[in-house]
Amino acid sequence: MSPSADFQPKIQVFEPHRASLPPVIPYLKEFWNRRSFAIELSRFADKAEYLESKLGKVWLVLNPLLLAMVYFLLVTVIRGGNTKTNGLTTLAHILIGLFTFYFASNCITAGAQSITTGGRLILNQAFPRALLPFSSSISAFQTFLPTIPVYIFVIIIGKIFFPATQVPRLAISFLWVPLIVALVGITGFGLALLFATMNVYFRDTNKLLSYVMRIWLYLSPILWLPSMLHGWHRIALYANPLGPVLSATSNIWIEGKTPTLSEFIGAFAWAAGSLLIGGYFFVSRERDFAVRI
Amino acid sequence: MPEELAVRIEDLSIKYKINVDTKRTLKNAVMRASKGEKVRMRTVEAIKHLTLDVPHGSVLGIVGANGAGKSTLMRSIAGILPPTEGRIIVNGKISTLLALGVGFNPALSGRDNIILGGLASGLSKDEIEAKTEAIAEFAALPDGFIDMPVRTYSSGMYGRVAFSVAVNMTPDILLLDEALSAGDASFKEKSFQRMRELCSEARTIIIVSHALATINELCDSAIWLHKGSMLAKDKPEAIVDQYLKFLDVGTLPSNFEDM
Ligand SMILES: Nc1ncnc2c1ncn2[C@@H]1O[C@H](COP(=O)(O)OP(=O)(O)OP(=O)(O)O)[C@@H](O)[C@H]1O
Ligand SMILES: [Mg+2]
Numbered sequence: 001m002s003p004s005a006d007f008q009p010k011i012q013v014f015e016p017h018r019a020s021l022p023p024v025i026p027y028l029k030e031f032w033n034r035r036s037f038a039i040e041l042s043r044f045a046d047k048a049e050y051l052e053s054k055l056g057k058v059w060l061v062l063n064p065l066l067l068a069m070v071y072f073l074l075v076t077v078i079r080g081g082n083t084k085t086n087g088l089t090t091l092a093h094i095l096i097g098l099f100t101f102y103f104a105s106n107c108i109t110a111g112a113q114s115i116t117t118g119g120r121l122i123l124n125q126a127f128p129r130a131l132l133p134f135s136s137s138i139s140a141f142q143t144f145l146p147t148i149p150v151y152i153f154v155i156i157i158g159k160i161f162f163p164a165t166q167v168p169r170l171a172i173s174f175l176w177v178p179l180i181v182a183l184v185g186i187t188g189f190g191l192a193l194l195f196a197t198m199n200v201y202f203r204d205t206n207k208l209l210s211y212v213m214r215i216w217l218y219l220s221p222i223l224w225l226p227s228m229l230h231g232w233h234r235i236a237l238y239a240n241p242l243g244p245v246l247s248a249t250s251n252i253w254i255e256g257k258t259p260t261l262s263e264f265i266g267a268f269a270w271a272a273g274s275l276l277i278g279g280y281f282f283v284s285r286e287r288d289f290a291v292r293i
Numbered sequence: 294m295p296e297e298l299a300v301r302i303e304d305l306s307i308k309y310k311i312n313v314d315t316k317r318t319l320k321n322a323v324m325r326a327s328k329g330e331k332v333r334m335r336t337v338e339a340i341k342h343l344t345l346d347v348p349h350g351s352v353l354g355i356v357g358a359n360g361a362g363k364s365t366l367m368r369s370i371a372g373i374l375p376p377t378e379g380r381i382i383v384n385g386k387i388s389t390l391l392a393l394g395v396g397f398n399p400a401l402s403g404r405d406n407i408i409l410g411g412l413a414s415g416l417s418k419d420e421i422e423a424k425t426e427a428i429a430e431f432a433a434l435p436d437g438f439i440d441m442p443v444r445t446y447s448s449g450m451y452g453r454v455a456f457s458v459a460v461n462m463t464p465d466i467l468l469l470d471e472a473l474s475a476g477d478a479s480f481k482e483k484s485f486q487r488m489r490e491l492c493s494e495a496r497t498i499i500i501v502s503h504a505l506a507t508i509n510e511l512c513d514s515a516i517w518l519h520k521g522s523m524l525a526k527d528k529p530e531a532i533v534d535q536y537l538k539f540l541d542v543g544t545l546p547s548n549f550e551d552m
Contacts, residue, residue, distance in 0.1 A: 014372055014381040030415075037412035044398065044405050120397070125413050126372035126387075204318040287375040290368065291309060 021284050031128040038135040046139060060143045061150055064102045068095045071223055088158040089254060095154060096253045097222035097246055099147040103181075104188040104242055105213050106140035111192025112199050112206055115289055122290055129286040130279070133192040141185055151253075171256035180252065180259070183271045184245050190274025191241065193282035200285075200292050221246050238262075241270045298384060299466050299497035300347040300370055305379035307340040307365055307521075339365040341521040342379070349385075349465075350495040354512035354529050356505065356536050361518040363501045367470045370499070385465025385497065388414060399444035403454045404429060406443055410458050424461055431487070432457040433480075452476055460487050467491060470501045485511070505533045 021027075072091045111133035115122065118132050199205040217223075219240055226247040229237055237243040244266030248259035259267075313333045325332065339362040347353050355363050368374040371387055397406045407428050411421030429439045432453045434446075443451065456472050476484060488511055491498060502508055508515055508529050515532040517524045525532060 010384070010386060012372060012383045014369065014376055014383070016376050016378055034412065034415055036418045037409070040409060040412055040418070044401050044409060047401070047405070121413065123368070123373065125410070127413050127415070131413075202317060202319040202322060204320055208319060290373045 038131045041135040042138040061147055064098045068098045088162045093250055093254050100249050103144035104184050107137045107188025108192045110136035112195035115196045116199050133196050137189040173252045173256050173258050176252055180248050183267045186271040187274045190278035193278030197281045197285055238266045297348050298346055299349045301382045302345040303380045305343045306377050308377040309337040311335045339521055343523050352492050352498045352512045354508035354515035355501045357518035362521040364470055367468050387466045388459050388462040388464030397443045403439040428457045428461045466497045468499050
């Protein structure tokens with residue numbers, strides 16, 4: 001019998017492996033070919049999750065917004081209430097910092113669970129597993145996107161009440177926003193790969209992660225300004241995977257300035273580092289996932 | 294590998310490592326490490342040194358008792374489980390319908406699940422959207438259930454959609470694990486029809502089933518798996534006979550001693 005017309009010879013070989021990478025180029029090709037799977041999955045996952053509550057999506061934006069208000073009050077109280085001069089600036093800094101941090105944090109926490117909750121999909125279909133955390137990152141991005149107009153809205157309202165505050169209008173530096181957001185996303189995705197792998201082997205990684213996230217928030221330049229660190233203390237900023245990007249974010253949105261070279265270097269290094277290390281861990285072990293789920 | 298082969302399995306062994314101890318958590322790992330204990334692992338050899346060639350256009354049946362390793366073998370051919378030893382070479386696009394059902398998300402509708410499954414198996418969005426209608430039609434769920442969440446389905450309805458997805462992907466190699474068990478009589482007839490169609494289109498099909506009549510009717514060769522080893526490969530009638538005898542009397546065929 002002759003093979004059917006749409007038959008395209010495609011030979012696959014499955015062999016034993018020892019924590020080594022599968023051929024990288026074919027893997028990336030497969031990943032790219034099936035990107036629409038990740039996109040649809042994130043869309044459907046949102047649909048499934050928020051089918052019952054229409055408020056669900058709103059809540060995701062409202063949560064960091066309310067949190068920002070709480071932190072703002074805390075910070076101004078601690079400072080002793082010199083809100084007249086820089087109140088709105090402080091609020092703006094906390095707000096954009098939190099929104100950005102939540103983007104990364106949503107990538108990581110949702111992505112870390114994506115494999116262990118992938119269950120049957122992983123047991124019954126062969127596809128590059130990295131598509132699952134990738135799908136979580138897409139969801140996180142879609143949650144992040146509407147927070148930008150919310151931020152701008154809050155600032156415009158604030159400007160009406162405190163016209164004296166220095167918050168930049170449109171500045172040329174805003175052109176850097178997409179790049180910085182992309183770097184946050186890549187860092188988040190890379191770390192999600194790392195923690196997703198860990199979560200397969202240690203099922204309480206997720207619980208641990210929720211504490212890590214909280215501490216990480218306080219260690220990040222959100223409730224404090226990057227400029228408060230001097231000398232060797234600045235290491236704390238660059239040792240934090242989100243330090244340079246958050247510092248750059250504040251620079252762009254609050255100061256209206258182009259991020260500094262060291263911020264760029266730090267942000268790029270962390271993004272590339274997380275993606276490479278997380279990617280290596282994940283992809284070299286993903287063929288094990290089906291056995292361990 | 295020779296042109297005419299769809300699947301070649303060379304000396305395949307698959308082992309599962311099972312952690313016998315408590316849950317795998319970071320906490321337990323740290324506790325154990327601090328006490329200097331080792332993790333106790335049990336190894337299950339689900340497939341033992343199996344060698345098998347499946348030519349293009351053939352329909353292979355697999356029979357065997359529970360836990361014989363049938364599903365494990367299917368998963369490894371699909372590329373889901375990596376071999377522990379040996380090698381599997383697959384020539385062609387695979388579509389799977391494995392035990393436990395496809396990866397349907399219970400909160401989503403049947404239609405959404407069809408789209409997701411298609412995308413996961415590597416179809417483009419246009420391709421799967423073109424197929425969705427045909428798949429939904431083939432499944433023929435009553436009363437617009439195709440647009441209801443899958444969690445509201447009966448297991449037969451679930452099986453119908455899963456089967457429709459698998460056979461409508463125009464695969465070169467179709468893997469069916471217990472796929473025909475859940476449907477009612479009318480759907481069974483329809484699915485047999487579809488399978489015969491696929492056979493005549495020179496697709497390669499591998500069927501795992503406990504319904505031995507299915508194996509007899511559809512397959513042109515069969516193997517008997519027993520505790521991870523292939524006991525026999527023959528015409529389906531012969532295999533089914535031997536297997537039935539074994540189920541009755543509990544004796545393995547005489548040639549087992551040679552293996
Ligand atoms: N995820 C797993 N982890 C550990 N062991 C497993 C796993 N899946 C299967 N096994 C073991 O591998 C062996 C073969 O299982 P498999 O599911 O392949 O059997 P089967 O022939 O499909 O049985 P059935 O007829 O019940 O479907 C069994 O001993 C089983 O206990
Ligand atoms: Mg089985």
